[in-house]
Amino acid sequence: MTKFKVNHIVLMLLLATLVFAGCKKAWDDHTEIDIPRLDQTLFEQISAEPTLSTFSTYLVKTGYDKLLGSSKTFTVWAPNNNALKNIDASLINDNEALKRFVGNHISNQSYFTDAPKPSLVIRMMNGKNTIFTKTTFEQSAIVNADVYVKNGVLHIVDAAATPKPNAWEFLQSATAASSQKDFIKGLDYMDLDTSKGVLLYKDPVTQKGVYQEGTTFKVSRNKYFQRIANISSEDSLITYIILNNAAFDAEKIKLAQYNKQVDPLKADTLTKWSVVKDLVVNKVYNINELPDSMTTVTGVKIHLDKSAIVETRLLSNGIAYVVNHIGYKLMENKIPTVVVQGEMPDSLRLPSTVTARIKQDPNGVRFTDFQTGSITSSPSPLYYYRYKTNVSSVKYEVYWRAINDVLATPVSMKIDFNTTKSFGSLIPLATVGYYNVPSILGLGNTSQAYKDAYKEVYLGTYTADNYGDLYLFLASALGASATIPTALTLDYIKLKPVN
Incomplete structure (x- = not known):
């Protein structure tokens, strides 16, 4: 190899080394971590920023300076001095209110501006929720973002975030x-919280628990919060x-x-x-x-x-x-349709086995109904299922679906109503009494008669005088012998409110 070629190769290697070193320095400059800043806590970073001097003072006054100086991780959206210049003096002089205000700018964990997609709801130190986007915090704009320090992230914002009410x-x-x-x-209302109570025994009369003194306490509850939201x-x-x-x-x-x-x-x-x-x-x-x-x-x-x-x-x-106004459909929405499932009686008076059956209608929809076998003795009063529901003071159209695959002859039944549990003093439907449910035994499952047997049937009307509990009695009629009742069968009873 000639001397010229050797020198040329050496020169090229030197140039490549210089280029690589330059690229490495450029990459290092690009990826270099700001070591001095990563040695600082959030409170130290905030204290060192002249535009955050007012917020820094509030941190000290509320004790949040110690929290932001700890080893835990936080995100702070710090309002600059200009954002705090018009803060009400009454807030500054009320330590609890000031603490809630300052806590509305601090959260646990680190949140960078690439996290919202497009927004995040974040729980703050005061227990409130705030909205964070890539460029905003609540109603304020982020003027300096993603300042990464030893124990979290600092964003500087141009407006204060007053805690919102729930x-x-x-x-x-x-x-x-x-x-x-x-x-x-x-x-x-006041209630007894027994979640941590030490149960000693149950009162034999009231069946209420008696707890060790000092292990239960009174708490305020609200029925709306418990039953609705x-x-x-x-x-x-x-x-x-x-x-x-x-x-x-x-x-x-x-x-x-x-x-x-x-x-x-x-x-x-x-x-x-x-x-x-x-x-x-x-x-x-x-x-x-x-x-x-x-x-x-x-x-x-x-x-x-x-x-x-x-x-x-x-x-x-x-x-x-x-x-000043709200809209809705009154009937079937605000005043709901009531559906009473046959397999869920409140009580019953029957001489034979009662069976809940999972079945399938001609359209392939599965459902559960309730039925007895053939009744062989004559009771007084007649055999019945009793159901309990709740109704509004309104007129109802009454429907049922009952499938007679129990007897080869029609099953004859009726629905009566009462506002008490008693079988006496029943109120019949306004239009019909007993209804014969035709048998589907022997019918082909593709016949129209078979399909019609699965349709719900209108039975009449019932008007509830008052809002409250209503008992429905599905009672059996006497059969052909005029002494023995027929069977009972029921998928559901439907009460549809009407004007």
Whole structure:
């Protein structure tokens, strides 16, 4: 190899080494971790930033400086000095309020701006929820993002995030909706919390537990929170409808006729309950996303006109709309259709074995019904199934579906009603008494008669005078011998409300 070629190769190797070293330095410059900053805690980083001096003072005053100086991981959305210059003096001088305010800017864990897709709901140190996007925190803009330090992430924002109320807190402050607030507040009661109680024994008379002294304690509960939704909870996001006083009164007038009671005070309470129970939706609908109907936690579909909304409020657990009107279909929606399943009797009076059967109709739909075999003795009164349900004070059309694959002859039955458990003083249907259910034994399962036997049958009407418990008695008729009842069979009874 010539000397020239050797020198050329050496020169090329030197150039390659220099290029590689330059590229490596450029890559190192690109990926180098800011070592001094990673030695600092969040509080040290905030304290060192001149534009965050006011927020730093608040951290010290509320004790959050110690938390942000610990080894745990946090994210802080720190408002700059300009964002805090108009903070109310009453907030600054109220230690608890200031702590809630400062805690509304701090969360556990590290959240960078690439995490929201497109937004995140984050639980803050004060227990409230806030919304974080790639460029915003609540209503503020992020002016300096993703400052990574030893124990978390710092974002600097241009506006303060005042803690939002939850639905219950907002309702209590909404003077235009005092009727709704007062009724729900009136459902508070004191209860004994036995979750950590040491049970000594059960009272032989009342069957209530007797606990070791000091292991149970009184707690305040609310029936609305327990039966409908806990609108004070920060653990789920909701759309909450608040009726202003005029709308509340209008709903009371509309619904009073369906909640009649002998006691007028009970009737008033039932009516108010009917007004407020269908106002919670387990999803957040912003005003520009309102659908034609929303399904409440009670299964009722409601309609909200934008023109009916008098106030919109973002909440820590969703969104609230104060409205002067709410829409829904009254019958079968607000006043529901009642379906009583045959296999779920409250009581029965029968001489033979009762069987719950899983079957399949001609369309392939599975269902369960309830039936006896042939009855061989004559009781007094007749044999029956008794069912318990709850009805509104309204007229109902009554239907049933009953499949007679028990006897080769028709099964003759009727439905009577009573507001007590007694078989006496029964109220019959308004139009028909006993109904003969034809036998399907021997029919081909493709015949029209076989298919018709699986259709529900209209039986007549029943009007409930009062809201409350109703007992339905499915009673057997006497058979051909005029002394022995026929069998009993039932898939379901349906009570459909009508105007």
